[in-house]
Amino acid sequence: MVRRFVREEIVPLEADLDPDADELPAEESARLVALTKEMGLYGLDTPPEYGGPDIDVVTRTLIALEATQHRAGLYVPCYGVFGGARQAQMFEATDAQKDKYLYPMLRGELKTFFGLSEPSGGSDPARAIQTRAVREGDEWVINGSKLWISGADRADYGLVFARTGGPGRSGVTCFIVETAWEGFKVARVVHTLRSAKYATEIHLDNLRVPHENILGQEGGGFAIANDRLSRQRIPYAAECVGVAIKAHEMAVEYAPMRETFGAPLSSRQGIQWMLVENEIDIRAARLLIFDAASKADRGEPFRTESAIAKLVASENSFKVVDRSMQIHGGL
Ligand SMILES: Cc1cc2nc3c(=O)[nH]c(=O)nc-3n(C[C@H](O)[C@H](O)[C@H](O)COP(=O)(O)OP(=O)(O)OC[C@H]3O[C@@H](n4cnc5c(N)ncnc54)[C@H](O)[C@@H]3O)c2cc1C
Known part of the structure; x- marks a missing residue:
């Protein structure tokens, strides 16, 4: 569902956007927010009691893997039309703070x-x-x-x-x-x-x-900061891998199309090795991410697993994107 949404709704819009754009025009954004609400996925990372979707961490991870597979995907997956709690620690706010700051943020007003x-x-x-x-x-x-x-x-x-x-x-x-x-x-x-x-x-x-x-409490700020950083590691890791998957897919498509020295790039063993390394790096990172996500869903400790997943995912994805760019030459 999210994959189709990205391919049919987000990617076509990017043809008319500035390459550095990180926002959609307001009317497009409103139209797509209505669609993600229809899908029952609006408000990612927002607990269900605050109006977010009732999904587990594995599902959240799958969404992150797909929602990043477009040009601006790494920093603004789907240009924010899945909503979401930017400051997860605001759920620890007092009722008065929630009224003034949290709810308007969740409604997209602040x-x-x-x-x-x-x-x-x-x-x-x-x-x-x-x-x-x-x-x-x-x-x-x-x-x-x-x-x-x-x-x-x-x-x-x-x-x-x-x-x-x-x-x-x-x-x-x-x-x-x-x-x-x-x-x-x-x-x-x-x-x-x-x-x-x-x-x-x-x-x-x-x-x-x-x-x-x-x-929170006076002197309790660091615990709040740390909590946020741990929680977000799993979707962050998945977002890196989503970008790598897309880059690899593009390299696999391009390699047979481009001929150099009388033969397609894809027939060269040096290029085949690069594509194989891409696949290995993506799969290894994905397995570590799902290991962390499923431990989180089972209520088991996942701090170490999420830190390892984030490290491997970001480093592997960098390598995959670099190899995929080299295969594209000067494109
Ligand atoms: C694009 C971008 C957006 C950001 N957005 C935010 C934001 O919204 N809010 C926010 O608060 N921060 C933000 N940051 C800051 C980010 O969290 C910090 O850059 C990051 O924590 C690293 O801190 P530093 O840059 O001071 O590096 P340092 O802490 O100075 O580290 C420098 C290098 O040394 C390494 N290093 C550190 N300690 C050790 C050690 N003990 N042994 C060996 N190596 C070590 C580090 O891995 C790093 O490679 C952002 C950064 C970037 C680049």
């Missing part, structure tokens, strides 16, 4: 960002976070900066992780921050290898945040 990484480093945020929040009465005053934050320039609010205590995990608190507040500034767009869905640098200059905008 956009969000996730502000964890800083110029001081992203791999080890528990130690690296230098942004500091100091309490003044019923407010917190935040100063610092965040780097590589996706979509902050288009967001209405976001989660900002700041140090409220000493070094380490227990000193980090998560705040819900509105981008229109004084003291919040998107300093610049940060261009990375990806052109669509670019990242940003944020400066927080005496940003005043009400105490009730703490998400």
Whole structure:
């Protein structure tokens, strides 16, 4: 169902879109959202009690494998028409926070960002976070900066992780921050290898945040951040492999069509080896992803499995895409 949707609805639209587009025209988007709702799949990663589809992790993984098989698929699978909970940790919000921030986000009315990484480093945020929040009465005053934050320039609010205590995990608190507040500034767009869905640098200059905008517990921010990162590893891994599957499919189609030195590329053993390696890399990654997904569905620990799956999926997919590009030459 999702495969047909991608091939019949998404791929044809891309012919008329800017190659770097990461959004559909509003009327197309609304039409396709209506279709995903009809399919019963709107609201991916949103728990059923909040209106999301009642699907298990294996099914979510299958959707991710298919929904990425188009030009912008890696960063905006199906241009977001399957909806979804961008900030999964908002389900841990208070009722008042949910009314103000979560439900409008789920309805697609508010956009969000996730502000964890800083110029001081992203791999080890528990130690690296230098942004500091100091309490003044019923407010917190935040100063610092965040780097590589996706979509902050288009967001209405976001989660900002700041140090409220000493070094380490227990000193980090998560705040819900509105981008229109004084003291919040998107300093610049940060261009990375990806052109669509670019990242940003944020400066927080005496940003005043009400105490009730703490998400979870004071000092509990790192657990919230970590939870999000673990949960998302499985669909992220599957999205990488979806892109690899498409690239490999294109290479398999192209190799017999292109002739060099009097014979099709596909007749050369060097090219055949590349295609075989592609197939092996894709299958190995897919098996690891389904291992993690099925453990998650059975309620077994899956943190290590999801980390391994994400590592292998991203590295294997990179190799598959690279080989597939080489087979296409200068195309
Ligand atoms: C396109 C893009 C979008 C992003 N969006 C967001 C976002 O929305 N929100 C957000 O918070 N962050 C975001 N990030 C930041 C991302 O999470 C960080 O870049 C990532 O965590 C790595 O941090 P770093 O770049 O500081 O690298 P570092 O932490 O400085 O690491 C540098 C290198 O050293 C390696 N390394 C680290 N520690 C060790 C070790 N102990 N031993 C050996 N090697 C090590 C790393 O693997 C890496 O290769 C985004 C990044 C990119 C590129």
